[in-house]
Amino acid sequence: MNGALPLIWRKFGERYDLDGNFCETCGTAFFPARPVCPSCRRRGKLVPKKMPKTGKIVSFTEVFTGPAGFEHETPYFIAIVELDNKARLLTQIVDSEKERVKIGAKVGKVFRKISDIDPEGPIAYGYKFKVVC
Numbered sequence: 001m002n003g004a005l006p007l008i009w010r011k012f013g014e015r016y017d018l019d020g021n022f023c024e025t026c027g028t029a030f031f032p033a034r035p036v037c038p039s040c041r042r043r044g045k046l047v048p049k050k051m052p053k054t055g056k057i058v059s060f061t062e063v064f065t066g067p068a069g070f071e072h073e074t075p076y077f078i079a080i081v082e083l084d085n086k087a088r089l090l091t092q093i094v095d096s097e098k099e100r101v102k103i104g105a106k107v108g109k110v111f112r113k114i115s116d117i118d119p120e121g122p123i124a125y126g127y128k129f130k131v132v133c
Contacts, residue, residue, distance in 0.1 A: 018051035
C-alpha cells in the first residue's frame with residue numbers, strides 16, 4: 001500500500017474542498033494557495049479561502065490518447081475553468097455531453113475518483129467539474 005495516499009486527504013484541502021487563498025491587499029484569489037501574492041509581494045496579506053464550486057470554461061481540449069493510468073478514460077476533456085471569484089484551475093470535465101463542452105459553459109464541482117494505485121489498494125478521490133447549464 002502506498003504510504004502517501006493519506007496525504008491527499010489530510011494535507012491537501014484543495015483536493016476535496018477547493019481550499020485556496022485570497023490577497024486582502026489587491027483582492028486576488030489563488031488556487032491552489034500561494035505562499036506570496038505575485039502582484040503585492042511582501043505587502044500582500046494572504047488569508048485562507050474556500051473557492052466557489054462554480055465557474056465557466058475559458059479554454060478546453062479533448063484528449064484522445066491518455067497518459068498511463070488514464071488510457072481507459074479516453075476520450076475526455078481537460079479545461080481551464082475560471083471560478084466565480086476569477087481564480088483559474090485546470091480540471092477534467094466529466095458527465096457532460098460533447099456538444100455542451102464549450103468556451104463560456106457554466107460548470108460545477110463534482111467529487112470523483114482520480115486514481116487507484118492497484119486493483120486491491122485504496123482509491124484517491126478529488127474534484128472534477130461538469131457542465132451544469
